[in-house]
Amino acid sequence: MSLRCDMIIRDATVLDGTGAPRFQADVAVTGDRIVSVGDLGGMSADREVIATGKVLAPGFIDAHTHDDRAVLCGPECMTCKISQGVTTVVVGNCGISLAPARFGTRPIAPLDLLGDETWWTFDSFGDYAHQLNKQGAEVNTYAMVGHQTLRARVMKNDVERAATDAEIAEMAKLVDESLAQGASGFSTGLYYRPNAHATEEEVIATAASLASHGGIYVTHMRDEGDDVMDSIQETLRIGRGADVPVVISHHKCTMPENFGRSRDTLALIDRLGQDQSVAFDVYPYPAGSTVLMPWRIRQDVKVKVTWSIPHPEMAGKDLREIAEIWGLPEREAAEKLLPAGAIYFQMDEADVQRIMAHPRSMFGSDGLPHDSWPHPRLWGTFPRILGHYVREVKLLSLETAVHKMTGRVAHVFGIKDRGVIRPGAFADLVLFDAEGVRDNATYDNPTAISEGIETVWANGVATWQSGAVTGEKPGKLVTRGK
Numbered sequence: 001m002s003l004r005c006d007m008i009i010r011d012a013t014v015l016d017g018t019g020a021p022r023f024q025a026d027v028a029v030t031g032d033r034i035v036s037v038g039d040l041g042g043m044s045a046d047r048e049v050i051a052t053g054k055v056l057a058p059g060f061i062d063a064h065t066h067d068d069r070a071v072l073c074g075p076e077c078m079t080c081k082i083s084q085g086v087t088t089v090v091v092g093n094c095g096i097s098l099a100p101a102r103f104g105t106r107p108i109a110p111l112d113l114l115g116d117e118t119w120w121t122f123d124s125f126g127d128y129a130h131q132l133n134k135q136g137a138e139v140n141t142y143a144m145v146g147h148q149t150l151r152a153r154v155m156k157n158d159v160e161r162a163a164t165d166a167e168i169a170e171m172a173k174l175v176d177e178s179l180a181q182g183a184s185g186f187s188t189g190l191y192y193r194p195n196a197h198a199t200e201e202e203v204i205a206t207a208a209s210l211a212s213h214g215g216i217y218v219t220h221m222r223d224e225g226d227d228v229m230d231s232i233q234e235t236l237r238i239g240r241g242a243d244v245p246v247v248i249s250h251h252k253c254t255m256p257e258n259f260g261r262s263r264d265t266l267a268l269i270d271r272l273g274q275d276q277s278v279a280f281d282v283y284p285y286p287a288g289s290t291v292l293m294p295w296r297i298r299q300d301v302k303v304k305v306t307w308s309i310p311h312p313e314m315a316g317k318d319l320r321e322i323a324e325i326w327g328l329p330e331r332e333a334a335e336k337l338l339p340a341g342a343i344y345f346q347m348d349e350a351d352v353q354r355i356m357a358h359p360r361s362m363f364g365s366d367g368l369p370h371d372s373w374p375h376p377r378l379w380g381t382f383p384r385i386l387g388h389y390v391r392e393v394k395l396l397s398l399e400t401a402v403h404k405m406t407g408r409v410a411h412v413f414g415i416k417d418r419g420v421i422r423p424g425a426f427a428d429l430v431l432f433d434a435e436g437v438r439d440n441a442t443y444d445n446p447t448a449i450s451e452g453i454e455t456v457w458a459n460g461v462a463t464w465q466s467g468a469v470t471g472e473k474p475g476k477l478v479t480r481g482k
């Protein structure tokens with residue numbers, strides 16, 4: 001063993017990401033790798049970081065993001081994640097991926113969550129991968145191709161119907177090509193109108209090549225409310241049909257009449273999961289956020305507007321308030337705001353906690369980085385779990401919480417040598433104060449920076465230090481199994 005390395009982080013309380021109990025150690029880094037973990041009194045380094053009293057964990061892997069464009073647009077888009085200790089983001093969720101598609105006009109909702117036509121310029125996934133590797137990013141990116149993107153491209157925006165066999169064959173070919181060019185999975189958003197017309201058979205046929213690439217299937221299910229049990233069955237049938245592991249996105253039970261049903265959904269997932277690989281992600285809030293859908297407005301679910309193209313001044317206001325200002329019924333006010341985004345207060349806290357605590361869960365923010373008044377999960381997810389749910393509510397141990405944002409995510413997505421602290425792993429690291437870490441973002445102040453995250457390194461390079469981004473871009477495209 002060399003006695004000299006680039007950096008030693010000394011006397012840290014190490015949470016290694018596996019869920020194992022914390023231990024006191026020094027961690028040595030050379031280049032982009034951890035080279036040694038233990039009592040390294042005999043080693044010296046160009047740079048020493050004294051971490052006494054602080055926790056050192058693997059950099060957090062955000063299991064569910066819509067950062068496809070954010071990773072390309074610089075620190076102003078990624079500060080929300082780096083400041084929380086995130087070093088890797090999983091993009092291309094809910095059937096929405098920036099590649100492979102080029103659009104001449106604003107894409108249909110919900111694809112426009114990623115931006116207008118000026119951002120849709122990648123004819124192939126390879127072009128996207130090339131751009132990402134050429135310019136670098138503040139975080140590592142793990143990407144999937146989205147079914148809604150493929151439908152909009154192949155069906156030329158005529159998506160309010162089932163795809164023909166020829167269209168399915170063309171989409172399947174694009175999945176195959178994208179996986180060969182560095183994508184790691186295939187996602188659907190069967191909940192959304194453009195995707196809801198797709199049958200189970202269409203999804204299985206489109207995903208035909210996934211197994212040969214070792215890919216993963218990730219889904220925003222067709223229904224998370226009354227029919228959530230059927231949707232879980234469908235999701236798992238698709239996993240079996242395509243012979244691939246499955247991730248259920250942002251698992252939840254929506255609408256007051258379904259509160260408490262996570263007992264049933266988790267039992268069903270556990271039963272079916274005895275015979276096939278299934279996991280799910282969850283964010284730590286009882287409100288969701290997506291595009292504004294007037295036909296889904298209900299009196300008993302509060303809605304807050306997150307952006308509106310014709311009425312940007314209404315971002316941050318409750319729909320009820322906007323309807324009053326305009327003297328319109330809420331549904332008509334919602335129509336007038338389109339295209340727009342919204343937060344829906346549609347879940348039960350007890351369900352959220354039950355899902356978070358379940359052994360199959362992992363954590364993802366589902367943050368929407370281009371919203372003008374975003375859901376606070378974009379800036380607060382990981383510190384909220386570590387501060388509120390671990391320290392205050394005591395829902396989870398710190399070891400388990402860190403595991404669900406590091407080692408478990410890497411395991412489920414097949415991200416090699418990340419999400420753990422051990423010699424040979426990539427030096428994706430976060431140093432934080434377990435007593436002081438807390439989220440500050442709220443529904444009324446959604447972009448407040450969290451506290452307690454001290455330093456973040458991706459591939460051995462600091463991306464966050466002393467409360468500010470460093471401007472470094474050490475992030476790479478990471479691929480399943482590589």
Ligand SMILES: [Zn+2]
Pocket residue numbers: 093094189220249250
């Ligand atoms: Zn979704």
